[in-house]
Amino acid sequence: MIARGPSPAVPRLLVVLALVGAAFVLLPFLALVWRTPWDQAWSEITTPEVAAALRLSLACSLAATVLSVVLGLPLAWVQARLEFPGRALLRGLTTLPVILPPVVGGVALLLAFGRRGVLGQWLDATTGVRLPFTGLGVVVAETFVAMPFFVLTLESALRSVDTRLEDAARSLGASPWTVLRRVTLPLVRPALLAGAVLAWARALGEFGATITFAGNVPGKTQTLPLAVYLALETRPEGAMVLSVLMVAVSLAVLIGLRRQWVRAL
């Protein structure tokens, strides 16, 4: 058993700075909760527009998370395991949306998947599918900014896996697919979940790429962050209530996941 006495030689400055750091993050939330007109909260949340924005936010962010895992898992694996020319460049480019201003991402998406975009034009002509101003467009914008968070998390985990375990499985006759499914993925499970949660959180809060690429159509592409921004201009109290709602939803999911599965977070 490990004794949990006062830990020796704690640098006091470190503790002070940690407290400042925690306060810096917590104060805005406390101010938000403090200033929110709670008597209006229920009537605000139950208006049809807000209910629609909340539904849309949850549905689109979950879809974006699924898409991020389906496409991001193979991408992370290829980038971590395969040697090929231009790998470093590919790794840099696929994580670009992490540092790119989301509005720039939205413009780039328009130029690619917009109605007059390189691919969008073709998509429209062959299938009649148009992404801008549709829920599908919201999912595309959210996936674009969220997937790199999943890829980054999973890739670094894949790189730190002891490959001798995979070699052992292979030498015992397991197929590459079985090795991936039975050895590699279980080993990186915490990172897999942490990456998915990060991607989901990023998708839920997405604003810039969404409004640029998918527009702001109430009931169709107006997610909760967009609704908050517009409400701020007409009814700031409403915006505060919506902000608290977003914080609550995010916190509930983060705490729930952290407790149950995501030790790595």
Add this chain to the structure above:
Amino acid sequence: MHRRHVLALLVAATTFGMGGAIPSARAEGAPIPVFAAASLTEVFRAMGDALQRAQGVATTFNFASSSTLVQQIQQGADAAVFAAADETTMGALVKSGHVAGAPAVFALNRLMIAVPPDNPQHVVSLEDLAKPGVQVALAAPSVPVGRYAREAFAKAKVAVPTGASEELDVKAVLTKVTLGEVDAGVVYTTDVRAAGNRVLGIAIPDEHNVIARYPIAVLRDAKDAKAARAFVDFVSSPTGRDVLAGAGFGLP
């Protein structure tokens, strides 16, 4: 290597030398922070340049929808002058006690339908915007041009297009049109003019159109009220009025 350093020094010396050579009444004064409606972007940039040339006074601009700017000023943003695209948003700021003196209307504007140059849906009037299959962008109802546009739809007895994207300011509406992502958007005539041949303007008849009135005011919390007043006076001076008229604004 050495030559490049010498060149850099030379450039620096010339730049500093030039800076010192410009006769300036208040060269050491901080630039005047002007908060202005998005539709004033081009004309106020020109206004700032003209003021710099005429009096050596520098300005910095914050362009956004008038409603966003009101929010920012009420939350304590450092602004000396506010120019809005309607009297409703300015009124909100007067009511909250942020304006010094009475706002004065300095420019007028009108609405226009902007379509991509090839006008894919053959839009000729507001009625066409309500047709199914026509993708429209409007400014949000809290934004002046969004409210004006809804007034125009009401005057023309046309339903506001369902599925219209509600953009954050008039320039965002214009961008969606220039990129060809929407078939039409309702903006100001001055925006169509500023966009040049990237969009086509479809006139809205007078009986359906709306006259947008632009008020300007010095703010109570302006750090340098005299400089702020100088900018406001310049906007309504003969030079300022020429700049406005040149950009297509009407004059009160």
